[in-house]
Each structure stands twice: as structure tokens, then as C-alpha cells.
């Protein structure tokens with residue numbers, strides 16, 4: 550089963566993902582950007598304010614392709630629960646926002662289309678919902694994607710993704726205290742895993 554955590558920078562994904570590691574010691578915990586040299590290239594681009602948005606898309610997508618073949622698919626093949634801090638929806642939401650002023654028409658559909666041929670969609674996605682002002686303040690607004698106006702575009706893309714697939718997403722109010730957010734995420738993960746195994750048993 551593949552579970553992903555998504556949300557704006559500073560929404561608390563990493564805090565929740567770290568807390569889950571104690572509860573699910575046998576699960577495979579992973580993240581995008583990854584720690585490989587592909588991920589290093591992505592982080593280098595994040596530190597540069599003047600990159601080409603299409604180049605960024607393909608850098609992030611290369612990192613994802615490597616992540617899929619090296620970590621996600623093998624772990625799923627072993628029957629593991631995989632919990633990823635960011636995954637495909639980050640590209641759909643962030644790169645679609647940064648491609649908005651380019652020659653690419655319908656960027657969100659374009660970015661989804663690129664992934665369609667090869668990716669493995671998550672079984673469920675927890676969306677940590679926080680407003681762009683809170684997100685930017687928590688994240689420290691240190692890189693090019695952490696500005697309030699940009700995060701507002703990203704947020705509206707996430708909302709479009711949730712509208713398109715409401716059954717895949719679980720929204721958690723991430724404006725609350727870290728303890729409350731962690732509790733809500735833990736309860737949700739427990740429910741999702743139980744439901745997934747229930748589905749298996751029905752097969």
C-alpha cells in the first residue's frame with residue numbers, strides 16, 4: 550500500500566512523517582525530493598531563483614522515476630506499506646503553478662500526462678491543509694517556492710486535485726498544534742491501513 554503526505558511547505562508533513570516512523574517500524578518511509586544525486590540536483594535548483602520551469606519539471610520527474618524504480622516499486626512488491634513525504638501530487642501542484650506563465654497550456658493536465666505513462670499513483674493521500682500565510686511563515690520563506698503568492702497558486706492546484714479525486718484524499722486541518730495534527734494523521738493512517746487490508750480480505 551502506498552500512502553503519501555502532501556501539502557504546502559510548512560504544513561507539517563515532515564513532522565507527521567517522523568512521528569509515524571515510531572508507530573509503523575516495519576513500513577518503508579521515504580520522501581521526494583530524494584537523497585540521491587537526482588535529489589541533490591533538485592535541491593540545487595531550489596536554491597536558484599532563476600531556473601527554467603520546464604527544466605525544473607523534468608529534474609523533479611527524473612528524481613521521481615528513480616525513486617519509483619529504486620525504492621517504491623520494490624517495497625510494494627515486498628508487500629510493504631510505503632509512506633512518502635511528498636510524491637506525485639507535489640509535481641502536479643507546484644510545477645503546474647510554476648508553468649502557469651509559460652507556453653505550456655493547461656499545465657496541471659500536462660504534468661499529470663507526463664506521469665501517466667509510468668507512475669504508480671498513491672492508494673491514499675493525506676493532505677495537510679494550511680493557509681499560504683501560515684505555511685510561508687512556518688517554512689521561513691527561504692526558497693523560491695515558499696512565497697505566499699506562489700503558495701496560493703499551489704494551494705489552488707491541490708484543491709483541483711482533491712476535487713478531481715475526492716476518494717483518494719483525506720484532508721487534515723494542519724493549522725492546529727503539532728500534537729493535534731500528529732494525532733489526526735496517526736488516526737487517519739490507522740484507518741486507511743485497516744480499510745486497505747479489509748479490501749484485500751474481500752478479494
Ligand SMILES: Nc1ncnc2c1ncn2[C@@H]1O[C@H](COP(=O)(O)OP(=O)(O)O)[C@@H](O)[C@H]1O
Nearest residue numbers: 557558559560561562563564687725726727730
Ligand atoms: N502544527 C504546527 N504548528 C506550528 N508549527 C509547526 C506545526 N507543524 C510543524 N511546525 C513547524 O513548522 C516548520 C515546518 O514543519 P515541517 O514538518 O518541516 O513541514 P513540511 O515538511 O510540511 O515543510 C518546522 O519548524 C516545524 O517545527
Ligand SMILES: Cc1cn([C@H]2C[C@H](O)[C@@H](COP(=O)(O)OP(=O)(O)O)O2)c(=O)[nH]c1=O
Nearest residue numbers: 557558559581582609635639640643644694
Ligand atoms: C517533490 C517536489 C517538491 N517540490 C518543492 C516543494 C518544496 O518547496 C521543495 C522542497 O520540498 P521539501 O524538502 O519536501 O520541502 P518542505 O519540507 O518545505 O515541504 O520542493 C516541488 O516543487 N515539486 C516536487 O515534485
